[in-house]
Amino acid sequence: MSATGRRGGATRPARTAPARTKPVRTPSQDVEVALIDAAERVLVRDGPDAVTVRAVAVEAGVAPMGVYNRFGGKDGLVDELLKRGFTGLRDALIARGEIDPGERLFGAGLRYREFALSNRAHYLAMFDDAIHQDVTAPEVMLIARASFDELVGHVRYGMAAGALAEHDPQEVAQQIWSTVHGAVQLEIKGMLLVPDPDRSYRDLLGMLLRGLRA
Amino acid sequence: MSATGRRGGATRPARTAPARTKPVRTPSQDVEVALIDAAERVLVRDGPDAVTVRAVAVEAGVAPMGVYNRFGGKDGLVDELLKRGFTGLRDALIARGEIDPGERLFGAGLRYREFALSNRAHYLAMFDDAIHQDVTAPEVMLIARASFDELVGHVRYGMAAGALAEHDPQEVAQQIWSTVHGAVQLEIKGMLLVPDPDRSYRDLLGMLLRGLRA
């Protein structure tokens, strides 16, 4: 058991706290962003499997040890990728000023798929752990939660406007998320058994809103 | 590039055709099922990551080479696991004699989740490729298709009975599949943000049927 090592402690050096004693010597943070950028580049260019410590280090022009010094291992680096992913997803879900509640939800739904298809590797890393990581940091989950809350907001808006039936907004948002995620995940994996995914997805959103409306 | 070897040819020996010359010497098929059974045992007991060629061979009391002799590699063995998985899923979806179309669909939906939760490792291997395989054999896709067709049948039944709105049954079945898969996948991965998954899933099915009915 326990397969590949992964020691107990090894908590990442918590690079948020300034330690407040003296003008703490800022560790060359360039290496950090260089590594994350490189990892993202490798992920998009060569796919999830190509995201190896050695490959990312080479891409960043940095020694492999940097990954362990700054992120505590591969998982720490991957977590940064996931953070960027969920941030992008949240941005996609933010309302674009739609007044009509149905349009607002429909638009968010369309942009959800758009994000997933334009960032397939990210999406699979986020929901499929295509890049194998042991656990997902609570830090990441918090950002994921923010994406979800964006959706909950739209649901509340729809209920307040009388467009959606009154229910626990969290529950309804979860239903929406489950639905769009399922469709998008199957589409990315090529398991969709319909000829026109674009149209089918629109129909799915229509069906969804029909099932949820007051 | 090309990461881990994986030669070009290596097509599995097509153990279906009897070669029709003489009473073809049946290659001790025991090794075959022993390996699949062992792989399944390892998968369920130790999780997807533990399904390694060596571990499965040990579990089966067989030499690692057996995997290559009989399945052409790890992927071939994994394909067998997937076949068993999709067969189980199809069995779960077969109607239990429900007359009411809504009940029939609802029941199938409940059993879908039941199967997934009772066979988490299988399910993740099927839809998440938790066991990393390069491509999925068309043979596997055929069985997956059979599961889907089971669902399409229920949809046709519902439309014929006037319980569901008239649409392309394939499209509607795809909508249902996307929805339940999304919910179940998120639940298995612990990404559900609702307190009572059981109740939420029932509500989801209710919403789904509401959106689909005539």
Next chain:
DNA sequence: TATAGTTGTAGAACATCGTTCTATCACATT
């Protein structure tokens, strides 16, 4: 300015993985 300490680099090393190869051995058909 000179010294000390932190930080990154380079490279080897370990265990595990999928995979291939080379022998040796057991069995079944002829």
Next chain:
DNA sequence: AATGTGATAGAACGATGTTCTACAACTATA
């Protein structure tokens, strides 16, 4: 009884995540 097919054991290769050690470079202090 002779022959050949298939299984076995074990080493080997390349790649992976990870750790460790030695060395170079930079920053902050004396």
